[in-house]
Amino acid sequence: MNSLDQLAADPRIVMRNRAALDPRGRCVVYRMRRAQRALDNPALNTAIDAANALAQPVVVFFGLLARHPQANLRHYTFMIEGLAETARKLAQRRCGFVLRACDGANSADEFARFCSEVKPSLVVCDEDPGRRDAKWKRETILYPSAPLWSVDADVIVPSILLEKEQFAARTIRPRLQRRLPGFLKPVGNPLARVPWKAERKIKSQAVSAELIGCLHIDRSVSSTDAFRGGTNAALSALRRFVRERLGNYASDRNHPEVEGTSQLSPYLHFGQIGPHTVALAIQEAAAPARDRDAFLEELIVRRELAVNFVRYNPHFKTLKSVEPWARRTIRAHAGDPRAYLYTAGQLANAETHDRLWNAAQRQMVSRGWMHGYMRMYWAKKILEWSGSAAEAYDVCVRMNDRYELDGRDPSGYAGIAWAIGGKHDRAWGPERPVYGKIRYMSFASTSRKFASRAYIEQWSA
Ligand SMILES: Cc1cc2nc3c(=O)[nH]c(=O)nc-3n(C[C@H](O)[C@H](O)[C@H](O)COP(=O)(O)OP(=O)(O)OC[C@H]3O[C@@H](n4cnc5c(N)ncnc54)[C@H](O)[C@@H]3O)c2cc1C
Numbered sequence: 001m002n003s004l005d006q007l008a009a010d011p012r013i014v015m016r017n018r019a020a021l022d023p024r025g026r027c028v029v030y031r032m033r034r035a036q037r038a039l040d041n042p043a044l045n046t047a048i049d050a051a052n053a054l055a056q057p058v059v060v061f062f063g064l065l066a067r068h069p070q071a072n073l074r075h076y077t078f079m080i081e082g083l084a085e086t087a088r089k090l091a092q093r094r095c096g097f098v099l100r101a102c103d104g105a106n107s108a109d110e111f112a113r114f115c116s117e118v119k120p121s122l123v124v125c126d127e128d129p130g131r132r133d134a135k136w137k138r139e140t141i142l143y144p145s146a147p148l149w150s151v152d153a154d155v156i157v158p159s160i161l162l163e164k165e166q167f168a169a170r171t172i173r174p175r176l177q178r179r180l181p182g183f184l185k186p187v188g189n190p191l192a193r194v195p196w197k198a199e200r201k202i203k204s205q206a207v208s209a210e211l212i213g214c215l216h217i218d219r220s221v222s223s224t225d226a227f228r229g230g231t232n233a234a235l236s237a238l239r240r241f242v243r244e245r246l247g248n249y250a251s252d253r254n255h256p257e258v259e260g261t262s263q264l265s266p267y268l269h270f271g272q273i274g275p276h277t278v279a280l281a282i283q284e285a286a287a288p289a290r291d292r293d294a295f296l297e298e299l300i301v302r303r304e305l306a307v308n309f310v311r312y313n314p315h316f317k318t319l320k321s322v323e324p325w326a327r328r329t330i331r332a333h334a335g336d337p338r339a340y341l342y343t344a345g346q347l348a349n350a351e352t353h354d355r356l357w358n359a360a361q362r363q364m365v366s367r368g369w370m371h372g373y374m375r376m377y378w379a380k381k382i383l384e385w386s387g388s389a390a391e392a393y394d395v396c397v398r399m400n401d402r403y404e405l406d407g408r409d410p411s412g413y414a415g416i417a418w419a420i421g422g423k424h425d426r427a428w429g430p431e432r433p434v435y436g437k438i439r440y441m442s443f444a445s446t447s448r449k450f451a452s453r454a455y456i457e458q459w460s461a
Contacts, residue, residue, distance in 0.1 A: 016136050065101075070408055072220065086231065126151055237263060241262040241264070246262075279296060333436040397416055
């Protein structure tokens, strides 16, 4: 076996076509999508290792969608801050970085054009659990003369190894734990042996704040001062969390007024930090085992259960994704009278009778991040106040994806499916109006569990 064959045997890699290495190829291309970082990135490392074996340089391509139906100024600002830093860090690893803004419709053409300019021997990209086979098939014909490898850079245990949908944390946990010793190790950051030499004819847009001005995006959701994009900001947030909050994580994580969680979700969503970097820092921290274990349960078991849901359940954005018991109970309670019904506009403007819910909505809209405990309450109340569970699911997905900086993420789709449709949960009794056997949360019980008055005051109008 030569070193490229050895590399290809890595279980994180999926061969997306059967093309042989292009003998006329001049470089290795990494098409970066989700793993938008130069640090601890298994997909980038695969490209660098392959290029080193071929004695060729590496160039990273990023197709920036100039229009996006769900992303807005908030998301683009954070992403571009991160990409500017990633471009600099890639140069330190001697890799090129080419960014081209393109419309959804011509992004494939732009990538094919780029490949015909640089002539790759091999194309590497990062895995996306929401991408279905038909899309991958279309991608393989964009540049058919080179092999296309996708590498799972977003999770610790490659999602393909789990093979099928897992129904609860208790079923995925042992499967993940069995494989963790093989995958939860430092990822490493190899240098490209042959540096990329920029050529004038290979055009790239400068990655800067001005770039945002050229995009045709929704600007009605403003950027947020609460989070600055980029791997450096993510590493600072991680260090601060380990130093100040990890030691009380098990008890404080359900206290929205204390903000005892890491707030790393935006960085994980944009791939500005990877789960290996976070998990290894937590494992090595001096905090009590109970707090470290509680955090790793969220970061690994819950997060990778969500990735598994999106990868293996094609209906993850709708109520069709839930289990038969949940569908039955929702159907049985479809005609129950609703004490309150709010329009999508009233919900977006936090105009409900419930001060706690309004506070959570305001936290999300103004800050771009809502505390995890409040996200559960937030979605369950939308179920209670909507004409149907399907409508509630849709409203949750739309608002979550629009306002949360970490929206459009598997953890969001799984969280909404859990809250509205009992996904990864079980049937609960006693049966209640509207909810049926779906787990219920009330204002009284939820607001008793933490200093809700302080939280409401903090996020009052
Ligand atoms: C209705 C609803 C909507 C949600 N929407 C999103 C979303 O859009 N994007 C998003 O990333 N998460 C979402 N979550 C999951 C979770 O609430 C957030 O990941 C978490 O609150 C982010 O804050 P943190 O980084 O401080 O979390 P921490 O408690 O510090 O946890 C560390 C990391 O573990 C992961 N994690 C934590 N809790 C969960 C969970 N329940 N499920 C899956 N992964 C988890 C996240 O990546 C998180 O960053 C949602 C949950 C619900 C119930």
